[in-house]
Amino acid sequence: MTPDHTADLDDASLLRAVGRGDEQALARLYDRHAGWLLVRMQRRCASPDTVDQALQDTFLALWRHARRYRGQGEVSAFIWGIGIRRLIDAARADARPRRAEQASRDSRAAELVQSAEDEVLLGIEYGRLGPALTQLSPELRAAIQATVLDGLSMAEAARLLGVPEGTVKSRCHRARIQLREALT
Amino acid sequence: MTGPGRAGRPSRPAQPACAQLSGGLLAGYASGALDEATAWSVEAHVPGCAPCRTALAARLDGSRLERNKSVLLTRLALPRPGPVGRALRWCRVPDHVVTLLSATPALRRSWLAGVALVLAAAIGAAYLVAPDGLAGGPALAGPAVGGPATSGATLAAAAAVRAWVALMPYLAIAPLVPLIAVAAAFSARLDPAYELALAAPVSALWLLLVRATAVVAVTLVPTAVAALALPGPWWLASVLLLPALAVCAAALAAGTAVGPVTGAVGAGAAWLAVVTAATVAQRPAVAFGPAGQAAAAAVLLAAAAVLAVRRDRFESVRTRRAGP
Amino acid sequence: MSESVDIGCEPVIAARQLTRRYGGTLALDGVELTLGRGVTGLLGPNGAGKTTLLSILATVAAPDAGRLSVLGQDPADAGQRVEIRRRLGYLPQDLGFHRHFTVAAFLDYVAILKEITDPRRRHAEVARVLAQLDLAERAGQRIRTLSGGLRRRLGLAQALLGQPELLVLDEPVAGLDVEQRLRFRELISGLPGDPVVVLATHHADDVAAICSSVVVLLDGRVRFSGTPAELAGLAAGRVWRAAERQAGAELSWRTGDGQWRHIGHEPPPGAAVVPPTAEDGYLLLSGGAR
Numbered sequence: 154m155t156p157d158h159t160a161d162l163d164d165a166s167l168l169r170a171v172g173r174g175d176e177q178a179l180a181r182l183y184d185r186h187a188g189w190l191l192v193r194m195q196r197r198c199a200s201p202d203t204v205d206q207a208l209q210d211t212f213l214a215l216w217r218h219a220r221r222y223r224g225q226g227e228v229s230a231f232i233w234g235i236g237i238r239r240l241i242d243a244a245r246a247d248a249r250p251r252r253a254e255q256a257s258r259d260s261r262a263a264e265l266v267q268s269a270e271d272e273v274l275l276g277i278e279y280g281r282l283g284p285a286l287t288q289l290s291p292e293l294r295a296a297i298q299a300t301v302l303d304g305l306s307m308a309e310a311a312r313l314l315g316v317p318e319g320t321v322k323s324r325c326h327r328a329r330i331q332l333r334e335a336l337t
Numbered sequence: 338m339t340g341p342g343r344a345g346r347p348s349r350p351a352q353p354a355c356a357q358l359s360g361g362l363l364a365g366y367a368s369g370a371l372d373e374a375t376a377w378s379v380e381a382h383v384p385g386c387a388p389c390r391t392a393l394a395a396r397l398d399g400s401r402l403e404r405n406k407s408v409l410l411t412r413l414a415l416p417r418p419g420p421v422g423r424a425l426r427w428c429r430v431p432d433h434v435v436t437l438l439s440a441t442p443a444l445r446r447s448w449l450a451g452v453a454l455v456l457a458a459a460i461g462a463a464y465l466v467a468p469d470g471l472a473g474g475p476a477l478a479g480p481a482v483g484g485p486a487t488s489g490a491t492l493a494a495a496a497a498v499r500a501w502v503a504l505m506p507y508l509a510i511a512p513l514v515p516l517i518a519v520a521a522a523f524s525a526r527l528d529p530a531y532e533l534a535l536a537a538p539v540s541a542l543w544l545l546l547v548r549a550t551a552v553v554a555v556t557l558v559p560t561a562v563a564a565l566a567l568p569g570p571w572w573l574a575s576v577l578l579l580p581a582l583a584v585c586a587a588a589l590a591a592g593t594a595v596g597p598v599t600g601a602v603g604a605g606a607a608w609l610a611v612v613t614a615a616t617v618a619q620r621p622a623v624a625f626g627p628a629g630q631a632a633a634a635a636v637l638l639a640a641a642a643v644l645a646v647r648r649d650r651f652e653s654v655r656t657r658r659a660g661p
Numbered sequence: 662m663s664e665s666v667d668i669g670c671e672p673v674i675a676a677r678q679l680t681r682r683y684g685g686t687l688a689l690d691g692v693e694l695t696l697g698r699g700v701t702g703l704l705g706p707n708g709a710g711k712t713t714l715l716s717i718l719a720t721v722a723a724p725d726a727g728r729l730s731v732l733g734q735d736p737a738d739a740g741q742r743v744e745i746r747r748r749l750g751y752l753p754q755d756l757g758f759h760r761h762f763t764v765a766a767f768l769d770y771v772a773i774l775k776e777i778t779d780p781r782r783r784h785a786e787v788a789r790v791l792a793q794l795d796l797a798e799r800a801g802q803r804i805r806t807l808s809g810g811l812r813r814r815l816g817l818a819q820a821l822l823g824q825p826e827l828l829v830l831d832e833p834v835a836g837l838d839v840e841q842r843l844r845f846r847e848l849i850s851g852l853p854g855d856p857v858v859v860l861a862t863h864h865a866d867d868v869a870a871i872c873s874s875v876v877v878l879l880d881g882r883v884r885f886s887g888t889p890a891e892l893a894g895l896a897a898g899r900v901w902r903a904a905e906r907q908a909g910a911e912l913s914w915r916t917g918d919g920q921w922r923h924i925g926h927e928p929p930p931g932a933a934v935v936p937p938t939a940e941d942g943y944l945l946l947s948g949g950a951r
Contacts, residue, residue: 176410209405404785
């Protein structure tokens, strides 16, 4: 067993090492991040088998596409961007026995659409947002969660929630209005 | 960050504590006990905070994380499918069939190099006989070339004879290439783990068909491409498709009685006999013309029927021959 | 010859008058066998017919005559043969590997042969046996770079894929050093699901350590069937030690501490008789042929 040289590296250095083919670095990233990834995925998908599969797929994708990370934002956000899309793919693969195209998902991993309003929402202390979020109806809350918290595009959120894109857009809009009213 | 429900409890010692989240919140988040909004807050915070990540992971089922890690490392060690494999997957071919195809023992570079050599030899032979190319190409249908003699017909007949002599090596050999490949894919000597395949529940016939398909597809492609290099008509390769398939199928069908290698030898010999007889009698149409194609199709169908009926015999022949 | 059958349990393997020829040689001559749950050791010298018998039990070869029942199924019938194979794990004596395979790729291939088609289940199963045989770190290594002992471990790993009910292992510890043989004993004793194991070996001490029943095969015939203790009992009163080599013994050899160990049908009077081991019983039966 070669001595573990990865213990002291930060996430970005680990990811660079993964890009060079360092399997120990990937194992170390797994040790650090698999826990929260698992919980976060579990909250969105009821089937433990699907979540297990998505968890593996995420790190497999990290192994293959580590070089797409170019220092933009936190490594954990990069990982989640991959993870949520792997989760969607795994859930769809279970719903319908068909292989989904993966390449296009990975390329958009770093794209987060952040409008000024979203930044306001994210920047606000969640303490004040809490009761307001709870007052939203489940569909509005799911739409906001998918687009703002999970960083999906409108099209991806539509696929995840199983509704047309226009519906997602209008729900987000209504959710923002209600939240703004609740906060002012 | 202040969140609803955060009490002024001191955080647990043991590791660098995060000032923002208490252990109770993390436990609630891990178990799904938190209300929606609080859970969101925790969820947005944890991924970017190393102490919280560690504390959360400590509360989870370690064996599940370990199990997934070992499967992940196994998947890392498995070979990725090449471009052909990816294309097949895109066509919805099941994953295990693709893996099996990639593992077929006969598809090695050395084998393909041998195929290329043989085809090159056949092409070389063709150019030796007809270095200036062929005008008009061989006549596949129509009367035997030794027909009534008029001067024009004699010239055409002579040209046709030359055409056949030039192309004969290729035409005789080309169906044998996939045949040899199929037999090789099945020979015990070339499949080092054949005993495992025998002792496994997988159907011997299914395994054979998968491998034979892979091998025939791979060898037919260079064979067909080689036809383009020949000094003959461009459609020459299509003439060979049915005879090639018929010869392979006949070999497999005979293999239900005598084993795949013997069956292949017999089928190959039969094909060469047909081609030789057709050449000697100067009736190439028998082998390659419409009559020949029809005969090949009939042989193919009959062989498929035999295979279907006798599929169990095929496997038991292999067990008879197995020995210490 | 004593018949040892698990009382009250249905025999997992029952063979009557099994016969198999290769050319002019009679490899198996009317073998009668009844095996129940637990680990059974098959002892015998080269050419005794162990490999032939095991390949017949594994449905890889067919007997010329005789009746056989494996896991309640008859291997002569095609459908039942497939059913046996679904619950079987087999390690042949000479296992070859495709030159280009890596460890994980080979196991993946065998898993497909065992009809584990779902990729998730298959990868999980491969990961499981890799961990079980301590091969996880070598998952990406090419087989042709592995030592003989590691290849044997890999062969054992593929036999364990799918958690079979019946394990047929031909010389599983051949080429393994002492430490690896000990690990093998631990592995076999602790298999989940309590499968039936039949293993052929030269090493009587392995048999004594892990097998609940022993079958001794000589010249294609069963010469003993019983527990290791009963096998040792065959040599009771017939094993003695002395400071020098003595005539009158069928077998003599020098042990590690410098003394000589003798086995014979009639120990000389006053000899220092010692308690026999299973190996002594086997040697007595086989007349020293190894």
